[in-house]
Amino acid sequence: MQPFVELTAPACPLPLSNVDTDQLIPARFMSRPRAEGYGDFLLHDLRREAGGALDPDFPLNAHPGAKILVARRNFGCGSSREAAVYALADFGFACVIAPSFGDIFASNAVNNGVLPATVEEAEAETLLAAVGAGAELTVDLAAQEIRGAGPALRFTVDPVWRTKLLNGWDDVDLTLSHAEAIAAFATADAAARPWAQLRAERGGGSA
Amino acid sequence: MTAPRTLFDKIWDRHVVHDREDGQSLLWIDRHFVHEGSHHAFAKLRERGARVSRPELTIGIADHYVPTRTRDLGRADPQIADMVRRLERNTADQGVRLFGLNDPRQGIVHVMGPEQGFTLPGLTMVCGDSHTSTHGAFGTIAFGIGASEVAHVLMTQTLWQRRPKRMRVRFDGRLAPGITAKDMALAFIATVGADGARGHAIEYAGEAVRGLSMEGRLTLCNLSIESGGRCGMVAPDETAFAFVKGRPYAPAGEAFDRAVEAWAALPSDAEAAFDREVVIDAAAIAPTVTWGVSPEDALPIDGTVPDPARIADASRAAHAREAIDYMGLRPGQRLTDVAVDRVFIGSCTNARIEDLRAAAAVLKGRRAAVPGLVSPGSMIVKAQAEQEGLDRIFTEAGLEWVASGCSMCVGMNGDIAAPGERCASTTNRNFKGRQGPGARTHLMSPAMVAAAAVAGRLADVREILGETA
Incomplete structure (x- = not known):
C-alpha cells in the first residue's frame, strides 16, 4: 500500500451531512471487478441531473482534480461496502476531512491508504468555506495538521491508523507474523469451548 | 475477585489472541459469513495465492443478489446470475460450505444464521455486511467489516480491533400495545442521532428489552449500525437458550448443557461500568416512521x-x-x-x-x-x-x-x-x-x-x- 505522509492538493467541498455509502457508490455498480476502476461511480446519482447528464454545479463536477474532500458529520455511514472507498480512491481522493465518520468506512479507508481526518464541526465549516473559495490544502499526517485555510488546524486520527498510513503497512503480513500465537489460541480454545466449534462438512462446498 | 465486567468485555477478553501496546487486539473470530458481495475479498486471496485458513468456520450464503421471483438462474438477469455463480465457485474452490440459491435453508444471512444455530451466545461473528450487528441479540459480539477485513479473516480467522467504548441503552418500563422493537430502535436512533453511538458497543437492557422475543431482539440489534454503533447486544437468557436449543448447527446434548453453563455467566456484572448510558421511557414510545x-x-x-x-x-x-x-x-x-x-x-x-x-x-x-x-x-x-x-x-x-x-x-x-x-x-x-x-x-x-x-x-x-x- 502507498504510504500517506503529506499531501498538498486542490480540495472539494461537499457541504452535506450523513453522506452514506449508498450515495458514495450505488449498490448496482458493485458487481464490477475492481480492475475496471470505480472512479466514475463516485456519488454517481448525486452528481447527475434527472436526465443523467453531469450537474455542472455539483461540487465534485465543479472542482476537477481535487484530492481532498471536506464534508459534514457522519461521512460514510451505512453499509460496509469497501467499494465506497474504491470509488473515492479511483476518483483521485486520498483524504476525507469531516467532523465524524462511519466506523466501518473509516477502517476501510485506512485499509486502502485513504486518510479519514476528523475535525471539529466549526472547523469543518471553516474548511468548507475556504475550499469553496478555491483554497488548496496541505494535510500533514506526521504533524496531524491541515494548512491552507487560515491558521493551521489540528485533526485527529486513531494513532494506530496513523502509523499504518505513514508506513503503508498491510495487516495480513503483520498478522501472519503471529501465526504461532493464533495456532496456540485455536488449540486451547477448542479444548475450552467445545460448544463453539464447527466441524467441516464432508466434501466441503455445498452443505 | 476480578473487576466487574460488561457482557461485551467478557466476550472480548475471551477472544484476544494478542494485545498490542498501541491498544490494538488481535481477536479470534468464531463465525464468518460470506455472500455474493464478498467477491472482492476472494479476489484478494487469489492475488496472494492464499487459502481460507478455517473453512469450517466460514459460511457462504446467497442473499444480496438472489432473484426473488424465480429460482432459475437461466431466467435471471445475466449479471445477477453471474454474482450468484461467482459465490458458488469461490466457496467450492475454498472448501467453504454454501447455502446456495436452491438450498431449502437459503435466506438472508442474518435470518438464516440464527435459524440454523450458527449464532450462539458468547461468540465473535463477522460478515461483510453492516447489519451483522443483528446476531448480538444472542449476546454475541457481531459486526460488519469491509472487503480487506473479510480477506484478512478468511486468511487468518482473526481481526485487529481496538476495544470500543461501552454504551448501555436502557428501555425502562413496558411497551404500549402495538409497539414493536422497530419502534424502539427508531426512537433510540432519533434520540442519539445516526452517529450517536459511534465508537461504542451497545448493550440494550431494561424491562422492555427483556420482554422482547428473539425476533424482536434481532430487529433491535440489527439497527445498531444505524445509530453508528460498532455492535449491539442483549444479555443471553432463557429466551435465547430456548431459541438455540435443537437448531441444526447448535451444540446438542451434554455439549449444549455445558454451553448454557458458560452462557449464563456472560451477562454484565451488576457493578460493571459503561462509558455512556442512555435511558429511554419504553412506555412513551409510539409507532414510529421516518420522514427523511x-x-x-x-x-x-x-x-x-x-x-x-x-x-x-x-x-x-x-x-x-x-x-x-x-x-x-x-x-x-x-x-x-x-x-x-x-x-x-x-x-x-x-x-x-x-x-x-x-x-x-x-x-x-x-x-x-x-x-x-x-x-x-x-x-x-x-x-x-x-x-x-x-x-x-x-x-x-x-x-x-x-x-x-x-x-x-x-x-x-x-x-x-x-x-x-x-x-x-x-x-x-x-x-x-x-x-x-x-x-x-x-x-x-x-x-x-x-x-x-x-x-x-x-x-x-x-x-x-x-x-x-
Whole structure:
C-alpha cells in the first residue's frame, strides 16, 4: 500500500451531512471487478441531473482534480461496502476531512491508504468555506495538521491508523507474523469451548 | 475477585489472541459469513495465492443478489446470475460450505444464521455486511467489516480491533400495545442521532428489552449500525437458550448443557461500568416512521414534517431541507397525510415469522390500496408462513408473495421502486436511492407497513386495528 505522509492538493467541498455509502457508490455498480476502476461511480446519482447528464454545479463536477474532500458529520455511514472507498480512491481522493465518520468506512479507508481526518464541526465549516473559495490544502499526517485555510488546524486520527498510513503497512503480513500465537489460541480454545466449534462438512462446498 | 465486567468485555477478553501496546487486539473470530458481495475479498486471496485458513468456520450464503421471483438462474438477469455463480465457485474452490440459491435453508444471512444455530451466545461473528450487528441479540459480539477485513479473516480467522467504548441503552418500563422493537430502535436512533453511538458497543437492557422475543431482539440489534454503533447486544437468557436449543448447527446434548453453563455467566456484572448510558421511557414510545433520508429522521406517526427554518443548527437545517426536498414533502405536513405508492415487507430487519404474522394480522380480510412485495427472511420462514396461511392473507390483500433474499432493501437483485415512488418499508435504510434511483423510503414496523398498505398513506396501525375492535 502507498504510504500517506503529506499531501498538498486542490480540495472539494461537499457541504452535506450523513453522506452514506449508498450515495458514495450505488449498490448496482458493485458487481464490477475492481480492475475496471470505480472512479466514475463516485456519488454517481448525486452528481447527475434527472436526465443523467453531469450537474455542472455539483461540487465534485465543479472542482476537477481535487484530492481532498471536506464534508459534514457522519461521512460514510451505512453499509460496509469497501467499494465506497474504491470509488473515492479511483476518483483521485486520498483524504476525507469531516467532523465524524462511519466506523466501518473509516477502517476501510485506512485499509486502502485513504486518510479519514476528523475535525471539529466549526472547523469543518471553516474548511468548507475556504475550499469553496478555491483554497488548496496541505494535510500533514506526521504533524496531524491541515494548512491552507487560515491558521493551521489540528485533526485527529486513531494513532494506530496513523502509523499504518505513514508506513503503508498491510495487516495480513503483520498478522501472519503471529501465526504461532493464533495456532496456540485455536488449540486451547477448542479444548475450552467445545460448544463453539464447527466441524467441516464432508466434501466441503455445498452443505 | 476480578473487576466487574460488561457482557461485551467478557466476550472480548475471551477472544484476544494478542494485545498490542498501541491498544490494538488481535481477536479470534468464531463465525464468518460470506455472500455474493464478498467477491472482492476472494479476489484478494487469489492475488496472494492464499487459502481460507478455517473453512469450517466460514459460511457462504446467497442473499444480496438472489432473484426473488424465480429460482432459475437461466431466467435471471445475466449479471445477477453471474454474482450468484461467482459465490458458488469461490466457496467450492475454498472448501467453504454454501447455502446456495436452491438450498431449502437459503435466506438472508442474518435470518438464516440464527435459524440454523450458527449464532450462539458468547461468540465473535463477522460478515461483510453492516447489519451483522443483528446476531448480538444472542449476546454475541457481531459486526460488519469491509472487503480487506473479510480477506484478512478468511486468511487468518482473526481481526485487529481496538476495544470500543461501552454504551448501555436502557428501555425502562413496558411497551404500549402495538409497539414493536422497530419502534424502539427508531426512537433510540432519533434520540442519539445516526452517529450517536459511534465508537461504542451497545448493550440494550431494561424491562422492555427483556420482554422482547428473539425476533424482536434481532430487529433491535440489527439497527445498531444505524445509530453508528460498532455492535449491539442483549444479555443471553432463557429466551435465547430456548431459541438455540435443537437448531441444526447448535451444540446438542451434554455439549449444549455445558454451553448454557458458560452462557449464563456472560451477562454484565451488576457493578460493571459503561462509558455512556442512555435511558429511554419504553412506555412513551409510539409507532414510529421516518420522514427523511437518514434513520435519525424518525418521528411518532402523529407528528409533522419538521420545518428547517425552526432548526437552529445550520448544518442540521441544511440536512432537513435536503431531505424534505428529496422526499417530496412540505414542512409542517402531517405524516398521516403522506400518500404512499407501494409497500415492502422483508429484509434482515423485519422478515422473520413474527414480523409476517404482525403484518398479516393487519391485512387479514382487508385490501391493500397500493401494490407491494412480501419477501420472507428465509425459505424456512416462507414455508412456515405458508403452513400458517399467511401467504394467502398477503396475496388476497393484493400483495405479491415471493422467495427470500435482500430484495427491495438494497435493490441489488432488481427489485426496486421507480424514481419518485414512495415506499412504506420494513427495511433499515431510507437513504436516497437505496430502493432504486430516485425512490423515496419510509421506514416502519411490519404492522405499520401493513397499515400504510391498507390506507394508501402513512397511518397509525392502532387506529386501523381499532376500527374492527
